[in-house]
Amino acid sequence: MTDRSINKNMPRTEEQYEEIRESRRNMIMETALELFAASGYHNTSISMIAGKAGISKGLLYNYFEGKEELLNAILDKGIQELMLFFDPNKDGIITEDELRYYIDELFVILRERREYWRLYFAIALQPLVFEKVYNKAADLTRVYLGMIIRYFREKGFDDPETEGILFHMLLDGISLNYIMGPDEFPIEKVKNLLYNKYLNCKNK
Amino acid sequence: MTDRSINKNMPRTEEQYEEIRESRRNMIMETALELFAASGYHNTSISMIAGKAGISKGLLYNYFEGKEELLNAILDKGIQELMLFFDPNKDGIITEDELRYYIDELFVILRERREYWRLYFAIALQPLVFEKVYNKAADLTRVYLGMIIRYFREKGFDDPETEGILFHMLLDGISLNYIMGPDEFPIEKVKNLLYNKYLNCKNK
Amino acid sequence: MTDRSINKNMPRTEEQYEEIRESRRNMIMETALELFAASGYHNTSISMIAGKAGISKGLLYNYFEGKEELLNAILDKGIQELMLFFDPNKDGIITEDELRYYIDELFVILRERREYWRLYFAIALQPLVFEKVYNKAADLTRVYLGMIIRYFREKGFDDPETEGILFHMLLDGISLNYIMGPDEFPIEKVKNLLYNKYLNCKNK
Amino acid sequence: MTDRSINKNMPRTEEQYEEIRESRRNMIMETALELFAASGYHNTSISMIAGKAGISKGLLYNYFEGKEELLNAILDKGIQELMLFFDPNKDGIITEDELRYYIDELFVILRERREYWRLYFAIALQPLVFEKVYNKAADLTRVYLGMIIRYFREKGFDDPETEGILFHMLLDGISLNYIMGPDEFPIEKVKNLLYNKYLNCKNK
DNA sequence: CATGAATGAGGTTTCATTCAT
DNA sequence: AATGAATGAAACCTCATTCAT
Numbered sequence: 001m002t003d004r005s006i007n008k009n010m011p012r013t014e015e016q017y018e019e020i021r022e023s024r025r026n027m028i029m030e031t032a033l034e035l036f037a038a039s040g041y042h043n044t045s046i047s048m049i050a051g052k053a054g055i056s057k058g059l060l061y062n063y064f065e066g067k068e069e070l071l072n073a074i075l076d077k078g079i080q081e082l083m084l085f086f087d088p089n090k091d092g093i094i095t096e097d098e099l100r101y102y103i104d105e106l107f108v109i110l111r112e113r114r115e116y117w118r119l120y121f122a123i124a125l126q127p128l129v130f131e132k133v134y135n136k137a138a139d140l141t142r143v144y145l146g147m148i149i150r151y152f153r154e155k156g157f158d159d160p161e162t163e164g165i166l167f168h169m170l171l172d173g174i175s176l177n178y179i180m181g182p183d184e185f186p187i188e189k190v191k192n193l194l195y196n197k198y199l200n201c202k203n204k
Numbered sequence: 205m206t207d208r209s210i211n212k213n214m215p216r217t218e219e220q221y222e223e224i225r226e227s228r229r230n231m232i233m234e235t236a237l238e239l240f241a242a243s244g245y246h247n248t249s250i251s252m253i254a255g256k257a258g259i260s261k262g263l264l265y266n267y268f269e270g271k272e273e274l275l276n277a278i279l280d281k282g283i284q285e286l287m288l289f290f291d292p293n294k295d296g297i298i299t300e301d302e303l304r305y306y307i308d309e310l311f312v313i314l315r316e317r318r319e320y321w322r323l324y325f326a327i328a329l330q331p332l333v334f335e336k337v338y339n340k341a342a343d344l345t346r347v348y349l350g351m352i353i354r355y356f357r358e359k360g361f362d363d364p365e366t367e368g369i370l371f372h373m374l375l376d377g378i379s380l381n382y383i384m385g386p387d388e389f390p391i392e393k394v395k396n397l398l399y400n401k402y403l404n405c406k407n408k
Numbered sequence: 409m410t411d412r413s414i415n416k417n418m419p420r421t422e423e424q425y426e427e428i429r430e431s432r433r434n435m436i437m438e439t440a441l442e443l444f445a446a447s448g449y450h451n452t453s454i455s456m457i458a459g460k461a462g463i464s465k466g467l468l469y470n471y472f473e474g475k476e477e478l479l480n481a482i483l484d485k486g487i488q489e490l491m492l493f494f495d496p497n498k499d500g501i502i503t504e505d506e507l508r509y510y511i512d513e514l515f516v517i518l519r520e521r522r523e524y525w526r527l528y529f530a531i532a533l534q535p536l537v538f539e540k541v542y543n544k545a546a547d548l549t550r551v552y553l554g555m556i557i558r559y560f561r562e563k564g565f566d567d568p569e570t571e572g573i574l575f576h577m578l579l580d581g582i583s584l585n586y587i588m589g590p591d592e593f594p595i596e597k598v599k600n601l602l603y604n605k606y607l608n609c610k611n612k
Numbered sequence: 613m614t615d616r617s618i619n620k621n622m623p624r625t626e627e628q629y630e631e632i633r634e635s636r637r638n639m640i641m642e643t644a645l646e647l648f649a650a651s652g653y654h655n656t657s658i659s660m661i662a663g664k665a666g667i668s669k670g671l672l673y674n675y676f677e678g679k680e681e682l683l684n685a686i687l688d689k690g691i692q693e694l695m696l697f698f699d700p701n702k703d704g705i706i707t708e709d710e711l712r713y714y715i716d717e718l719f720v721i722l723r724e725r726r727e728y729w730r731l732y733f734a735i736a737l738q739p740l741v742f743e744k745v746y747n748k749a750a751d752l753t754r755v756y757l758g759m760i761i762r763y764f765r766e767k768g769f770d771d772p773e774t775e776g777i778l779f780h781m782l783l784d785g786i787s788l789n790y791i792m793g794p795d796e797f798p799i800e801k802v803k804n805l806l807y808n809k810y811l812n813c814k815n816k
Numbered sequence: 817c818a819t820g821a822a823t824g825a826g827g828t829t830t831c832a833t834t835c836a837t
Numbered sequence: 838a839a840t841g842a843a844t845g846a847a848a849c850c851t852c853a854t855t856c857a858t
Contacts, residue, residue: 012819012858020821040330042246046849056823061850122329125322125384126244162393166374169394173377174370180329189366190373221838249831260840262835271832448738450654453852464819466856475853526737533734533792534652570801573789574782577802581785582778588737597774598781624837624840632842658828668844673829 025063025073028053033074037115041071041123075123075133078116079140085109086144094147096199103194106171107187110178118179141168167198229267232257233278241319245275245327279327282320283340289313298351300403307398310375311391314382322383345372371402433471436461437482445523449479449531483531486524487544493517502555504607511602514579515595518586526587549576575606637675640665641686649727653683653735687735690728691748697721698756706759708811715806718783719799722790730791753780779810 012020031053035044046067050057064070085105087094094102110117124134145168152160152167178185235257239248250271254261268274289309298306314321328338353368361367382389439461443452454475458465472478493513502510518525532542557572565571586593624632643665647656658679662669676682697717699706706714722729736746757780764772764779790797 012821016858017820024821042244043330045847047847057849058824058851059822061852062821067849118329122326125326125329159393159397162390162397165390166378166394166397169377169381170370170374171377172380173373173375176376176380177373186366186369189363190370193363193366193370250833251831261833262841263839265833266838448654454854455852458820465854466820467818469854470817530734530737533730533737534655567801567805570798570805573798574786574802574805577785577789578778578782579785580788581781581783584784584788585781594774594777597771598778601771601774601778624842628837629841636842657826659826669828670830670845671843673831674842679828 021063024055024059028055028060028063029070029074029077032070033116033119036071036074037119041119041126071123072133074116075120076136078113078120079133079136081113082109083140086140087147092143092147094151096151099151100195100199103191106175107178107191110175114179117175121176121179144168225267228259229277232259232264232267233274233281236274237278237320237323240275240278241323245323245330275327278320279324280340282317282324283344285317286313287344296347296351296354298355300355303355304399304403307395310379311382311395314379318383321379325380325383348372429471432463433481436463436468436471437478437485440478441482441524441527444479444482445527449527449534479531482524483528484544486521486528487548489521490517491548500551500555500558502559504559507559508603508607511599514583515586515599518583522587525583529584529587552576633675636667636671637685640667640672640675641682641689644682645686645728645731648683648686649731653731653738683735686728687732688748690725690732691752693725694721695752698752699759704759706763708763711763712807712811715803718787719790719803722787726791729787733788733791756780 028049032044032049035048035052038044039048046057046060049070050060053060060070064073086102087098120137124137145164148167149160149164152163157163174190178187232253236248236253239252239256242248250261250264253274254264257264264274268277324341328341349368349372352371353364356364356367356371378394382391436457440452440457443456443460446452454465454468457478458468461468468478472481528545532545553572553576556575557568560568560571560575582598586595640661644656644661647660647664650656651660658669658672661682662672665672672682676685698714699710732749736749757776760779761772761776764775769775786802790799
């Protein structure tokens with residue numbers, strides 16, 4: 001920046017390189033996610049990704065060790081973004097307001113990252129390969145399920161554990177249908193019914 | 205079989221040939237399903253399938269036009285089996301008993317054909333390629349959803365349509381978790397909670 | 409560039425630059441030799457060399473035109489070092505003492521530059537590519553062989569030419585085994601046997 | 613052959629397939645050996661091998677798991693051929709006649725399989741990679757060295773162990789020079805000197 | 817002088833599919 | 838009906854080298 005701005009023949013600074021790398025990396029990941037989601041992981045070739053990203057195949061390998069690592073990076077990033085959203089105050093307790101907020105945000109996330117989540121489901125169902133990422137999500141699920149069960153217990157539900165599991169599965173099913181289903185998904189109606197069933201409720 | 209023991213060159217009847225073809229076809233499909241479910245569609249080669257089925261690659265192409273047709277046949281068959289099970293008397297109406305039976309049978313099916321359904325979900329989430337099969341399943345879903353909604357309407361639920369959709373999604377979520385999840389899935393508890401929520405209910 | 413001469417940027421003298429270049433060049437060559445010897449020429453990438461040498465890939469190309477030239481430089485340097493050692497007084501005659509000295513030094517060289525010689529042998533056996541270097545070594549061999557033969561002739565051996573060739577080949581074989589072989593090579597015993605066979609001898 | 617000659621639409625018999633595979637495999641190995649020896653292992657691509665062999669790249673992988681396995685197969689075969697030649701009567705003892713025979717045969721082998729042995733030396737000097745084959749050769753060397761030492765001991769040499777090692781190294785050196793060197797190698801002279809030094813000898 | 821992002825040609829490998837037998 | 842050798846297109850990946858900065 002200082003001396004370097006005077007002499008153009010200096011190499012880039014570390015920060016400049018870091019910046020280039022970071023933005024390129026993100027660009028590649030976004031491009032790959034679009035293609036993975038549009039055509040599936042196995043049907044998307046490195047050539048396609050590089051082509052759509054406007055870079056050479058070789059460069060892609062400068063940023064990711066291989067196709068699988070690229071996918072892992074994409075999935076990790078999605079999980080991390082999701083983690084930021086859960087239980088923001090990190091007290092491990094979910095209140096009624098927080099649950100409403102959570103339900104609202106779930107639909108926001110699903111809408112905004114629909115492609116990501118379609119990919120995630122598709123990958124998660126591929127056997128054998130992506131246990132690492134799957135385990136990460138499983139960790140997240142466990143924590144979140146614990147909080148949900150606690151919520152149901154304090155709300156006085158008869159069998160808070162099963163109820164929590166059922167609630168969790170319901171959200172899975174909603175997510176799945178929202179992601180795969182037609183565009184005329186009745187978001188508002190579903191949301192209201194969730195409110196009625198699990199919020200403001202004087203017990204079950 | 206018997207005739208053949210007398211004169212080796214006794215030609216098989218048309219039906220015998222047809223029978224042999226049919227059973228061999230099924231055998232190939234079962235073998236392929238196992239491998240697809242164990243390793244994923246793209247990671248399973250025709251060689252592997254033929255090898256495990258004990259036949260040559262060439263012969264496999266005598267039974268299926270290609271890998272994709274083989275997959276389609278597997279998925280079609282699964283859907284057809286499922287169709288046989290839904291609303292057996294074809295009156296389009298579901299009673300409380302039938303719903304209980306349906307819930308019970310759902311778990312039986314999931315358990316017995318777990319691999320098939322994992323494959324089905326994984327494939328269904330692969331974009332672009334398998335719209336045909338997906339549409340078939342969608343037809344099934346529509347019919348079944350109509351019956352569910354009618355059931356909820358007659359049970360006096362406030363918003364039977366949304367309730368039906370939610371119920372459908374819940375079953376999807378349960379199926380998904382049952383298929384993917386650990387073996388200690390609390391089947392009985394979930395079943396009971398479903399009974400309590402949707403059967404014997406004095407309205408919502 | 410010139411402005412830099414005013415303050416702390418006092419330019420280095422030509423000689424200083426040359427010195428820096430020379431030492432850096434040597435450093436790169438040593439680094440490359442280690443890696444070539446450890447992993448083979450083809451399995452060692454420019455990236456690896458630059459990385460281990462602590463410089464950028466680009467800079468390496470400032471010192472060497474390419475990978476092959478780098479290798480040639482390494483081999484040339486080794487040959488040159490070797491030339492310095494042979495027949496230091498350049499009288500073309502080898503005495504008994506000089507031969508003893510030569511045998512001793514051979515083992516010293518092999519020990520100290522074992523990696524270089526392993527590389528050299530490996531490269532020399534790669535056909536087609538490195539004839540230039542091979543020819544250089546061949547020159548050296550010819551001169552040295554002439555001196556050996558003369559030595560054997562003066563010692564009164566029956567067939568000094570063949571005996572010289574055999575002696576040369578024996579040293580090749582010893583070198584090869586020393587370089588490739590296990591660490592428990594019986595240096596002293598071999599040396600003594602060489603002494604007995606070719607020194608102090610009352611003819612054959 | 614029998615019934616099959618009548619009906620042309622029968623698949624080949626197992627023996628026919630085995631025959632095809634065996635000859636193809638050998639043909640590929642010979643082709644690859646020529647190219648490896650002519651251009652070096654790393655400079656020879658699968659494409660080149662397949663092209664020269666007149667087959668598709670894919671077929672080559674039907675016969676060898678990869679380039680390295682192809683090389684291993686070539687080296688193994690060479691070692692095996694060599695093993696057949698050593699100590700044919702397997703009594704573990706080498707007589708004077710056998711040693712003469714051995715020296716003679718060594719040159720025959722070197723002449724006939726010169727390319728193979730050049731490749732073998734080049735490979736053996738490649739670090740890290742081909743230890744398996746190298747170890748096989750080491751086994752062979754150990755056995756053979758033991759027999760040589762025993763021979764020298766019975767001939768009354770002073771230090772039969774070192775003498776044996778030296779003899780072994782001499783043969784290595786001769787082989788190396790014969791393989792790499794010019795075509796005017798003085799085979800007969802070298803052979804005679806070997807005879808004089810190590811055969812018919814009344815002690816050292 | 818110095819950097820490392822970027823290229824692109826070329827390498828190895830896979831596998832659905834065909835076909836002579 | 839049955840075989841498996843053979844194909845070839847396309848995949849993934851590597852890396853020597855260039856070049857804007």
